[in-house]
Amino acid sequence: MADSTPRIDGSLLEQYKNRTVRVIGKVEQIDGSNLKLYTPSDNSNNLSITVSTTPDLEFQQGIWYEIIGRVLDNLTLRAIDIQNFGENINEKAVAGLVKYSNKSSEIFYE
């Protein structure tokens, strides 16, 4: 299905180049139109990725977001749409969802 967006974390960017994905992470630092996003992962510790954003998307430091975005060639994520997930998100559940949704991809994406 064209509108499915695999759930990934920072460790999987390479595999999803030029695809639209969903990433859940916490904003660590905002620097103009770029921000550093911490993505909990089962594959590695303290993984942050760079997200490029546009003025119409409102980000706040320390807040969790679900970002729908496109993985660019330089492995940054270009944010297309965001959901504010608030301050309290279970990191283990985020990492678990990425891991297990990819293991059971038949119910998430083709």
Next chain:
Amino acid sequence: MASDYNGGDYNTSGGFDSTGGGSQGTRTQTKNSLTPVTIKQINDSKPIIQDGEFVVHNLELNLVSFVGVIRKVTDNTSNLQVQIEDGTGSIELRKWVDDNAQEDANTFIRDGKYVYVTGSVKEFGGKKNIQHTTFREITDYNEVLYHHLSAIDSHLKAQGTIKSDSGAQGSTNGLFVSGPSASETGGLSTADRIHEYISENTPSMPEGVPVQLIAQNLNLLVDDVILHCGKLTEDAKIYAGYDENGFLAV
């Protein structure tokens, strides 16, 4: 009931009654359970028998729950036509407007909102539809994560890869804990864990417990499992099942 089916009267008018009774029987059984799913599962599901329950990957869908983001709302006065997307697919459904209800009952149904939806799966003209829908706004977004994890859990139970009754506690933990925790492994060696797993599953898998399944459940590499199974076979603790890919405990 079984004899009615065996009568093979499906196409006669007499048979119609018996099939009607039969489907009612199965319906009352499944109606009680609310299955957490992804939208892709709803869209992929098909009835195995005509007018029967929708099934996807061995999982029966009747009453389902899902979470997703509202992407389009069309107000048709008597109802709202709502398009919802959850990253796995999208589906269009209707929310009937209750004239007598307070006006703000549906205000949270608007673009970009995360909602939790329940309803029963139906199909019209090749398109999936959800009837008897209820909507609830999501305020704690951990619910999105937990819902999808629950959907994976029920999916895997339907595949028989994890146990549904006594093993439920352990398997739920399995979904939430990143690696096998100390209590889960109980200080056992990898070989012991493989042996234990094969022993547990031998009664239900007479053709052999597949090495892939062992690897997946114990979070090991298939090659490692094969290696350990070789040693366990030499120790006469297990033996090869139907073929070399599956093992049974002695």
